[in-house]
Structures are given as C-alpha cells and as structure tokens.
Amino acid sequence: MIKFETDVLIVGAGGAGMYAAIEAAKSGASVILADRSLIGRGGATVMAMMTVAAAIGAQTPDHWERHLADTLTAGHGLCNESLSAILCEDAPARILEMDAWKVGWAREDGHIEQAHAPGHDRPRCVYVDFLNTGPAVSKTLRRHVQNASTIRRIGDLCIVDIAVEDGVACGATAIHMETGEPVILAAKAVVIATGGLTRLYRRNSASLNMAGDGYALALRAGAPLIDMEFVQFFPIGHLAPRLVGLDPIMWDPFRYKLGGILLNGQMREFEQRYAAEDGRHEGGRNDGTYVLTRDLATYAIMKEVEAGRGSPAGGAYLSFKHVPEAELRRAFGPVIDTLAKNGIDLTQRPIEVAPIAHYHMGGVKVDTQFESAVPNLFACGEAVGGANGANRLSGNAITEALVFGARAGRSAAATAAKASHRWRPSASAATLDLLRRRTPSVTANPAALIGELQGVMMDKVGPFRTQTQLDEALADIDRIERAIGTDPMASGAPFDAVLVDWLDLRNMVLVARSVTLAARARLESRGSHQREDFPGLDPRWQFNQTVELRDGRLALAADARLERSSHAAQPLADIPA
Amino acid sequence: MIATLLIQRGTPTASPKVERFDVPFADGQTLLDGLRYIRAHIDPTLAFRFSCINANACKECMMLIDGEVDYACTTRLRDGEITLAPLPKKTLIGDLVTEIAPPDERINYATKR
C-alpha cells in the first residue's frame, strides 16, 4: 500500500487549499496538496466568473470595517463576528498580493476597478475581464504552488476519511481514483479545503466534486458543523435555453454592468413589489436598479412561479433588450460570441432564469486559528461555517477562500512544527476495512440514487421549507441510505465509476441529513432559511445551531460559544458614508 | 430525439470493444449530459472524466468525438450515431478515461520525492 508522510496535508486544491499550501510552505512545513480531481480545476474557484470583495479603496475611499458592517447586515445576526472581521480585515492584503502576483484585476484610469455589487454600501468588488476571475485566480495560485519545492501536488486522490488517533487528527485515508487502491497519508496537521455542498441539489452551480465531502469528513472525525441550514440559492441561475460553455450564474455580472430587467411569465416587472414589502430594505437601498439581496430575489421569483406567473421552464425572464448591441459587446466582448453559439441573442429575446443552489454558509465550526474541535484538524474556504451567518454578500466567497486559506495554512504549519507523527494503523483501520468490503454486486445504481437525492433536496429542503416537507425529506434520505447498504458497490474497473458514486452518496446522505435536521429545528425565517410555516425573523432564534455525530447519530445543539465582539456597536472608521 | 453513442470501452490490458447506447435528449443537450444519462439509467460502470459540467473551465472531459479531439460538455447531442473513444495520445486508464494530469501532479511522481 502506498503511504505518504508530511507535516501538513491539505485536502482540496481550490482557492483555499492552494493558498493554505503556499502559506504553510512559506512557514517551513512540508505539504501534500491532494485533490480528487486535477489540481486547481475541480471545484468552485476555477468556475467563478465574477467578483471578489475587498475594501482596498481603489475606486472610492473604503475601510474594512465598512465591509464588515455590510457582511454582518447580510448575515442577519448570525455571523461569527470574529471570523467575519478576519475575512474583511485581511481581504485587502490578499487582493493586493494577488495583484502583485499578476492575477490581472481589471483596471480603469490607472487604478483597480471595483464594481458595486448588491448588499455592499459602495463599489468594493474586484474582478478579471471578461468573466475570467476564477480561472485567473486559480492559474495564479497554481503557479505559486508549483514554484514551492516543499509542496507535493497529487491529483486523482480522493480522501475518504480523516485519520484520527486518540482524538487527534493524524492524516487521512484515500483512494487513488485511477487504480481504486487505498492510500495512507500520515500528517501532523490536516486542513479540510474541500469547498461546498451544492451538488446536493438538482438545480445547482456545482461541479462534480462539490457534494459536501469535507463536511462528512469532519463529522466522522468528530468535529461539529455549524449553520448547516443556511444554503444560499442564487436567484438568477441560467434555466433556458440550454447554455454550455458558460457557468450558470453568469447573468449576475451582466446585471451589475447593464442592469437587466426581471419579468414574470406575463412580461411584467415584479422586483419592486417585493422590495417594497420587505421592511429590511427601507432606507434607501432600493434605487430601482439591481437592488434585491439574494434571498429576497429568490423569494420573489419562487413566489411568482408559485402564483402561476412563471416563465415556461419554471422561472422568470431576464431581459436585456433595452441594451444596445454595441454596449453589450463593449461590456462582455467574447462572451457575446459564446452566447451566439448557444443561439442566444440578447437584443432579440430574454433568457429564462431560476434560483439554483450556489453556496453554503454553514460548515466546519472553527476557532480563530481555523482549528476545528478535533485537535490538529483545520478547515478553510467554503468548508468553514460562520463568517457569513445566515446569508452571504456577493464577492465574499472567493475572499473567504483566499483569506481563510492563508490563515489556516499558517496555523497548520505552526501546529505541525510542535507536533510529532501520531498516525498508527488503527487510525485508518475502519476506513481500510470499508474499502476492503467493496462488492461487485451492484444491487442499486448509485448514480441514479444521487439524482433521486438531489430531487428530494431541491423539492423539500430548498429555499422555502415546511415541517411536512422536511419530515418527508428525512424519510426519503433514510430510504436512500438503506438502498446503498453498508458495503461499497464497485465495478472493479479502473477509475471505478460505481465505487466513486457510492462513496459520494455515503457522504451526501450524511450531509443532506445535517442540512435537513438543522432546517427542521429552526422555527423561524432568517436569511437563506425560509420557513413557510414560520414566516418572519424571531429574535429568540438569534443563535447558531451545531450538528455533530455521536455514536453514529447526528445530534443538534445550540452553539455554546457565541463570539459577539463589539464591532457592530462600535462607531465605524471616519470615512464618508 | 435519440442519439446513438458508440463508445469504445475497456482497460489497457484487454482489447477494446465498442458498445452502443441509445440516449434520448432534448434540444441543446450535450454529449456530457448523454454520458451522465447512461451512467444513471443504463450502465453505472461507464467511466469518463468531467468536473465542471457547464462552465467549460476544468478541461477534464476531452475525448475523441467522431475522430476529433473535443470537449464532451460543449458538443451537442444530435440524432444519429456519434462515436466516442479515449484520447489517442494519452495513456489509457479505462473506458473514456486517460492519464491527463501533468506528470508532476501524479501519485507516482509524489512517491519518488
């Protein structure tokens, strides 16, 4: 069996994992950066097309405390303010470091250009033209990872479980995708950087590798998760006609730059109506352009569909017919050609959009060193919960990946410097036993069951929830779990499709249940969690929920540690509002 | 509408065989949609690489499509036959999967350091 030893093991090579690797190596640690896909290509980072929020003040004067105030407002009272503050305070340093590394942030008049995204009080979001932010970020980080001689990069290596000895993380057990062989990784510190869980939903912006592996890894290692009920739906995901070669959330930058118009099936505008109804938005945020925060826009579209006023494919129309072709081309250049290849001409016809699962606010509960409740087990990026509370501002996720990645990499290296190797065969025994039990009898199709689970989550644990639907969802999840059994199904062939789908489903069932249980327990509506049977925010629910595995069962609890620093109450830095 | 996919299958040690799959599709759907359909509805053992599905960002889904190297996720399904084979100049892993990772990002390379 192949066995590796390293100071720091990083699971997942997206923006967070790559930044963690760079910083851990800089601190003197040996690093293994493992990904189930290709390095820097498997997750959300490389697909992101839009913006990154940071108070660099290049466009207008700004201060990170302003960014923090907006982040806390969007989080509806549930942010872990210490983590939010780290996110906002470190953001400029990461963005300027990336600039020095020649990521190519778009510039105008000699300064970095910052766009004004919804929920931010001023232009704050940097980007790379044209819709190239994620690929540019990935490529830049990849180059720096490649240049660090103490980082070993290993693709096609899927981490199946964290190895834990005496309650302390000491490595991981993995399978090599090509051969299906088990692989042992002994490490003094482990960083979970596996991204989010939106592949749990039928309509999503996810890649294949975003089914919540990291949350399942943390749970089975003994680490609690936090805020699992808060899944963000992106309101205007592409729905129809079928669009390929662009990611499904690409209409957002179009709206920033060109202010497209949302219409219902009767070709009537409806955003203003919902904005006016929403008390939170009184006081000047509705300026008639692109104003609804994401949860409210999702609500508006789904309510229109429910009232029988949806577009033919079950969403809303998004129209740019008012924008002259020359302006479209100036703003989006080659993207207009890609649209044309898909038969889409924005000057002629609106496209159809609908809410899709896009980002997860919840995740591994960590302290300000990014360490979980399990010693020597760290997490960063979208895998972490807390910084964004009940809803996330646009542009905060890539920032979170870069900032938390860098911090977690440093913390893990510092821990490794003081630790010795603890891995012993017993730390991997249960996982090796699971993998040995693989059976060629494919009694159910795991790929089909994944599709079924995605349908359950979309229809019953989507943006709008009721007790009845959540109960049904739990029963459905139980049924799917029984169908896959306890021994992995496998074809036995190289790049074993059946085995990988089975292992994915093992994780997805656990994570889906965590989301559903937390959603069922929260008897109020807040941010991205909307209960139709408990409308409105209830101040008594201003606390976070955690979920953890105890004796093989998921247990919910009210979070004991509420880090309420006084940022929100303090007067903000003296800059123009 | 039905597309017929003629897919070269097998491992490096066995001689390849071509299998035939009929895939129903709607206008605009892609070859990758078709392959995923086969996996979920006809044969869960079919091996192929992909990651990003819509964005054309990961570049993992390259294969030989009617004799030309192309992405499965940007090629549209159409009525009639489409032949699929693994990339010819890369080491075969199994079915449509080849060794595409840069050499210094493979496990064998890491074991030697």
Ligand SMILES: Cc1cc2nc3c(=O)[nH]c(=O)nc-3n(C[C@H](O)[C@H](O)[C@H](O)COP(=O)(O)OP(=O)(O)OC[C@H]3O[C@@H](n4cnc5c(N)ncnc54)[C@H](O)[C@@H]3O)c2cc1C
């Ligand atoms: C289409 C899209 C567009 C977006 N646009 C924006 C935007 O414009 N601005 C913004 O701020 N945010 C955006 N987001 C969100 C943001 O991109 C993500 O939150 C962020 O990139 C997450 O980075 P990460 O490094 O934590 O995870 P990822 O980039 O998702 O990387 C996780 C990595 O872990 C690997 N992995 C997972 N499980 C395992 C395992 N078991 N073993 C080994 N490896 C594993 C995956 O293959 C992947 O490579 C977007 C998200 C999507 C999906």
Ligand code: FES
């Ligand atoms: S699936 Fe990512 S490029 Fe085709």
